[in-house]
Amino acid sequence: MAKRSESANRPAGTKKAKKSVGMEEAKEVPIKGKDVDTMAKLQRLAAAVSEVAKKRRDPYLDVPSRSLSNSQFNKKKRLIEMGAKTNRRELFNLNQARSYMQTILVGSGCSRLIRQGKSTSIRGMYYMLKKTIEGTKENTFNEQAESDAVIEDLEVITGAMREELHLYAEPRGALAGPVVFIDGENELDAGRMGAAGYPIPSIVEPDRVRIKRCDAKFILHVEKGTVWQRFNEDKFWQKHKCIVSHGAGQPSRGVRRMLHRLHNEFNLPVFCLLDNDPWGYYIYSVIKQGSINLAFESMRMAIPDAKFLGLRSIDYERCQLKEDVTIKLDDKDKKRAKQIASYPWFADKKPWQGEIKQMLANDFKLEVEALISRDISYVTEKYVPERLRDNDWLD
Amino acid sequence: MAKRSESANRPAGTKKAKKSVGMEEAKEVPIKGKDVDTMAKLQRLAAAVSEVAKKRRDPYLDVPSRSLSNSQFNKKKRLIEMGAKTNRRELFNLNQARSYMQTILVGSGCSRLIRQGKSTSIRGMYYMLKKTIEGTKENTFNEQAESDAVIEDLEVITGAMREELHLYAEPRGALAGPVVFIDGENELDAGRMGAAGYPIPSIVEPDRVRIKRCDAKFILHVEKGTVWQRFNEDKFWQKHKCIVSHGAGQPSRGVRRMLHRLHNEFNLPVFCLLDNDPWGYYIYSVIKQGSINLAFESMRMAIPDAKFLGLRSIDYERCQLKEDVTIKLDDKDKKRAKQIASYPWFADKKPWQGEIKQMLANDFKLEVEALISRDISYVTEKYVPERLRDNDWLD
Numbered sequence: 001m002a003k004r005s006e007s008a009n010r011p012a013g014t015k016k017a018k019k020s021v022g023m024e025e026a027k028e029v030p031i032k033g034k035d036v037d038t039m040a041k042l043q044r045l046a047a048a049v050s051e052v053a054k055k056r057r058d059p060y061l062d063v064p065s066r067s068l069s070n071s072q073f074n075k076k077k078r079l080i081e082m083g084a085k086t087n088r089r090e091l092f093n094l095n096q097a098r099s100y101m102q103t104i105l106v107g108s109g110c111s112r113l114i115r116q117g118k119s120t121s122i123r124g125m126y127y128m129l130k131k132t133i134e135g136t137k138e139n140t141f142n143e144q145a146e147s148d149a150v151i152e153d154l155e156v157i158t159g160a161m162r163e164e165l166h167l168y169a170e171p172r173g174a175l176a177g178p179v180v181f182i183d184g185e186n187e188l189d190a191g192r193m194g195a196a197g198y199p200i201p202s203i204v205e206p207d208r209v210r211i212k213r214c215d216a217k218f219i220l221h222v223e224k225g226t227v228w229q230r231f232n233e234d235k236f237w238q239k240h241k242c243i244v245s246h247g248a249g250q251p252s253r254g255v256r257r258m259l260h261r262l263h264n265e266f267n268l269p270v271f272c273l274l275d276n277d278p279w280g281y282y283i284y285s286v287i288k289q290g291s292i293n294l295a296f297e298s299m300r301m302a303i304p305d306a307k308f309l310g311l312r313s314i315d316y317e318r319c320q321l322k323e324d325v326t327i328k329l330d331d332k333d334k335k336r337a338k339q340i341a342s343y344p345w346f347a348d349k350k351p352w353q354g355e356i357k358q359m360l361a362n363d364f365k366l367e368v369e370a371l372i373s374r375d376i377s378y379v380t381e382k383y384v385p386e387r388l389r390d391n392d393w394l395d
Numbered sequence: 396m397a398k399r400s401e402s403a404n405r406p407a408g409t410k411k412a413k414k415s416v417g418m419e420e421a422k423e424v425p426i427k428g429k430d431v432d433t434m435a436k437l438q439r440l441a442a443a444v445s446e447v448a449k450k451r452r453d454p455y456l457d458v459p460s461r462s463l464s465n466s467q468f469n470k471k472k473r474l475i476e477m478g479a480k481t482n483r484r485e486l487f488n489l490n491q492a493r494s495y496m497q498t499i500l501v502g503s504g505c506s507r508l509i510r511q512g513k514s515t516s517i518r519g520m521y522y523m524l525k526k527t528i529e530g531t532k533e534n535t536f537n538e539q540a541e542s543d544a545v546i547e548d549l550e551v552i553t554g555a556m557r558e559e560l561h562l563y564a565e566p567r568g569a570l571a572g573p574v575v576f577i578d579g580e581n582e583l584d585a586g587r588m589g590a591a592g593y594p595i596p597s598i599v600e601p602d603r604v605r606i607k608r609c610d611a612k613f614i615l616h617v618e619k620g621t622v623w624q625r626f627n628e629d630k631f632w633q634k635h636k637c638i639v640s641h642g643a644g645q646p647s648r649g650v651r652r653m654l655h656r657l658h659n660e661f662n663l664p665v666f667c668l669l670d671n672d673p674w675g676y677y678i679y680s681v682i683k684q685g686s687i688n689l690a691f692e693s694m695r696m697a698i699p700d701a702k703f704l705g706l707r708s709i710d711y712e713r714c715q716l717k718e719d720v721t722i723k724l725d726d727k728d729k730k731r732a733k734q735i736a737s738y739p740w741f742a743d744k745k746p747w748q749g750e751i752k753q754m755l756a757n758d759f760k761l762e763v764e765a766l767i768s769r770d771i772s773y774v775t776e777k778y779v780p781e782r783l784r785d786n787d788w789l790d
Contacts, residue, residue: 113771120771123621128768139719168621192583193583194583194596196596200591226516229516229566
């Protein structure tokens, strides 16, 4: 592991440094732990490129295809997997030279982050790498969408997750319950975090966040922070010895990864409490089977055993709700519901077919908040406890 | 203080209870602390209504007008204030009966929350109160926008903030630094919260969140969580003995209220690091002077002494940025910039006029992340320290 530690304040010109144009001189840190693996993966990529070049052959990269057609549902593992299809990206090909160059740039950017012991956002990476190429009017990247796509390419090429490449997103989601985390030098007890709970960081890989102790018996994952606050205020997690988490809507990668770790490292069943609408079904589908866009991440994020606790299409009758709290389905909802019903992992499950059919027959959706019309704490004191008591959920 | 504490499980029919249609029987708790005041405010409102009714006069409410024309900039206090204009809302007026009824409903809903010692979201309140009025096809509320507006009415009528009425929003924003909070039974040290920081709850009123100790010398408020993570990773708050906060974009009421409390209770100067664009100027304007929509909250949220550290329109040159990292202004940006320049609190400030004029002349905007093109930590190691050292900011 190379280590350089020169001061950023050294007067210019007193040493010869390999520095990128316009960049300040940056201190490097020893590479440790998981970073050693990630760096090795990046270096393998770099070595492959340079070896080919040294042999005076045309450099190329084989990039696993992230298209829908290259993802499939693995029935045995019960998750969405990426297939074996790859696309060749060549330097000496007018159509591919640009994306070839971009891939190498992102690789070197991530390597720089690791060497400096720093992380940045995917937007930060875009700014880090955006340059006008000398002597041309060509930009390395014209918009962030380009670098975002190349980051995903790099994940599948190297097999290192974005989080391992030191790239974070806006943190989102929180949890509360009897679980203690070690984050750097800090010990964080998610049972003593107050009104907003333990905020789930964007990167929760084991080298950054260690789970020191967990006394929970299960995880209840709810869709929204406002619903989560009801559970937290009612100390649901204390009464039921569980973890209650939320993802502020569609859960981020950090949230999914955290659920995955708690589920696997501590054998905790995961129950989802989501809206009774296509969006709620979809969130469940992503938590359970992985997302099609990120099929290559399923192994490390999907929870095939996750259960869908509700809200169910039968809840309108079961919970004696009034018409006032229903929301009519629109055409988009109906189309989306039918799409979801045809997902391979729902297609052969009768209860799920019945669930979605019933929603379409109801012709309305129900938000979890609709239960407030029964009582402010109906959801925490009746709805969820009764479902859990009766083992009443969809799988 | 009335106190009822009957079990929710008591068999039906064993007592006569005043219960709302369709609602479960709910336990009540003793009303304590700040809630006593808030309840008194709600009761005054209720008493006024019932007294008028008893005297067989037509019931009405005088609702302070929340319109732009009823807000003005108070030059002495340096914040936006609500004027004295009110609108009368009468029960026996076909155009006003509905909103009269809605106002009373929201008042009784908040009173129920306080009596039960619970909080809910503004969406929860909507579901709590949405009913078809018996014997009619009329709904109390047809959409959440109606109840949201009435909640703001109730705030100005009673002088109790939404947070005091037990209504929360999705929590947003975080901070880190040498400050210790007491949240219920939990002590939370914002200097030991790890990668995601101390998440700022939606309600941070003193009866819910107490600030036990604060050793910070100032507050640096940044716009986005991803920029905040850079400051946190670089332990900026440790090196500079300060608090670094972010609002995940436009800061929520919880974040503004938290900054306001830290500023006033501990005499901490507040510096804002925002994008060099009309949106960044606007965020600063709201933090400093209050928002026009919520003029009635300015007293408890605005920080007239807040400073604008950057990004400045001179930073393109000053920080030797490249054209690659600029983003061209569009027509909407230009229009918005001119609007902001004409705000009374910017109109007579030469430096601000120069700042906005320069941005229009540049014809581009700059995000804080643009500084990453200099170095990943340029913003934490150079940009902010140099501005602070030179007392170089806009007021």
